[in-house]
Amino acid sequence: MKLKLHVWRQAGPSERGRFVTYDTDASEHMSFLEMLDVVNEELESNGEEPIVFDSDCREGICGTCGMVINGRPHGPWKRTTVCQLHMREYGDGDEIWVEPWRADGFPVQRDLMVDRSAFDRIVAAGGYISVRTGSAPDANAIAVEQVDAEKSMDAASCIGCGACVAACPNASAMLFTSAKAAHLNLLPQGQPERYGRVLDMILTMEAEQFGTCTNHGACENACPKEIKIDVIAMLNRDYMKALLKAS
Amino acid sequence: MRRVYSLYSTSVGKKYTMAVSGAIFVLFVIVHMFGNLKVYLGPEAFNHYAEGLREFGEPFLGYEWFLWVFRAGLVAFLLIHTVAAWQTSRQSWAARGQKYKKQEKLVFHYASRTMRWGGVALLLFVVYHILHLTTGTLHPDFVPGDAYHNFVTGFRSVPVVAAYTLAMIALGLHLYHGIWSAFQTMGLDGPRTKRWRMPMALAVSLIVVLVNLSFPVAVYTGILQ
Known part of the structure; x- marks a missing residue:
């Protein structure tokens, strides 16, 4: 053709x-x-x-x-x-x-190639858990509820492609940031650092040149992994809890 | 104070302040609508209600004290809402220097795209509305103290009714996106909340718009004389 x-x-x-x-x-x-x-x-x-x-x-x-x-x-x-x-x-x-x-x-x-290292900096700010390394822990040593495991896996399916930012009329990175925070915040392993993670990741996101979320929903419709804006609501909720705990 | 600042220092926090101040205005437009429904009970009931707003709280408060405190509160929340909207809008406008040649609208619904110009339109309408029916500055036949007369004669002009109609359309879109959005922004999306927040937002905005538009229609068709 x-x-x-x-x-x-x-x-x-x-x-x-x-x-x-x-x-x-x-x-x-x-x-x-x-x-x-x-x-x-x-x-x-x-x-x-x-x-x-x-x-x-x-x-x-x-x-x-x-x-x-x-x-x-x-x-x-x-x-x-x-x-x-x-x-x-x-x-x-x-x-x-x-x-x-x-x-x-x-x-x-150049041309169609963009620099997405802003995403790396957001993840580096809190998209990890601190654990002792060593031999692999026993499977199922920490019980995870099925519902939480599913939600966490949905969030973890984010491949960091940046389509959410590209689709957003505000060029906001909220879907990416909240997906990366949510997949850890939904699991027991993510709890000790949960609220510090939320603040650090949001502050890093704000320091990059992204816009603000106005709940248009374009990110959800563009996401190749169909991540839902539920993770954004979770990040919003955790942000308030983090501020209340920080004082 | 540090907590308030750190809340407000990010766009996530600014949106909390917009959600909370917005919720106050949602309650206000609902109360305002219920108050205005008294116009259907006739001149005496409506004027009595209007005067009641001024006498509210007596004898503990003086004449119009409550009304002025109430107005000051609304202005304060309006400032918070508008400043936060302006600041987050500027951040978003700055975030895409080079625009797309082609951009498909992938948003959930049209209403979200009207928030900025719709908000400005509503702000201008509020100024006009106050000059029209509160101070009477832009009213052709304003009689202080006779709210019913001002109400009915105020809606006898086609351009006025057209302006109110446009403003109510802007209000409906702003309310619909604003109401469900406030839940999302404040992280209220439990399984049940998520199911009813959009239908509820639609119902509230439709009721407010239709009831408010019934007033000029009732005047125009002669139901209210």
């Missing part, structure tokens, strides 16, 4: 970017990233700079890839990262606009 691609090209973090239009011939069996690979091969053979984008596992589990396709993070398919989007979605003659995540917290490095 013949496609018209409008791709955001930006030579570096401080360069001005612009859309460049490419015509390509794609097979419906390709993934979206394979389609871009083919475009890049052609660009390279013409001596032009290939389109820079992030990708790693290409099976939807690592969270490395991500771009906004026709206004939607990771493209039109639900529960799908862009590497798992396939070209059978599109038809002959379609026009596709491809942009990087747009958020000041995620500065563009």
Whole structure:
């Protein structure tokens, strides 16, 4: 199928970017990233700079890839990262606009690649538990209620791709931050550091260039792992408890 | 005091203050609506109610004391609500310097996207509403002390009714998103709460809008003379 691609090209973090239009011939069996690979091969053979984008596992589990396709993070398919989007979605003659995540917290490095180290700093601030290392503890030594285990696993399914920030009209990182806090705060192992974690992670998130949550819900609809805004309510609740405990 | 500051120092805390001050306004518009329903009982009942607001608390309080304390409280909460909205909005506007060329609306519902301009519209409406029916500055035939007369004659003009209608639409959208959002912001999302918070927000905003709009309609159709 013949496609018209409008791709955001930006030579570096401080360069001005612009859309460049490419015509390509794609097979419906390709993934979206394979389609871009083919475009890049052609660009390279013409001596032009290939389109820079992030990708790693290409099976939807690592969270490395991500771009906004026709206004939607990771493209039109639900529960799908862009590497798992396939070209059978599109038809002959379609026009596709491809942009990087747009958020000041995620500065563009080149083309479609953004710097998501702000997420690493949020996790480093509290997205861990402190335990003695050594031999593995006995399984089931600490009882976890089934409901909590499920909720925790739902939150832990966050792959840190950044689609929530990209989709949010406010470019807020609340869904990511609260998912990373919730999966620990729901488990017994996360309790000793719970409220310190909540304050540290929120303060770190605030120090990055993200916007504020206004409960639009766009993050939930964009999340390839379908993480719900329930985790945000939990973080809000824990923030108040943390302040009451801190005094 | 340090705790209040640390609450307010993050956007999460600012939203708590917006949720709490917003909840006060939700209660206010409901009470305001119930008070105005007295207009259907006739001039005497309505004027008696209006005067009652001024005499509230007597003889322990002086004439209009309660009313002024009440007004001061509302202004204080309005300031908190507006300043927090302004500060969080600015943080969000600054968070996306480069806009999308294409952006699909992935939000739950349209109402959330009206909060900012809707809030400004409501603020302007409140100023107009006070100049119209409280001070009478913008009223063509204002009689101090005759609330019923001011009410009925005030709604006999098409532009006024149009302005009130638009304001009530803005109020309905603001209330709907604001009410369920306040629960989310304050972390109230237990299984039962989560089930009824959105339907409840819809019901409250619909009732407030429809009852408030019934007043100009009743005047216009001659039910209230």
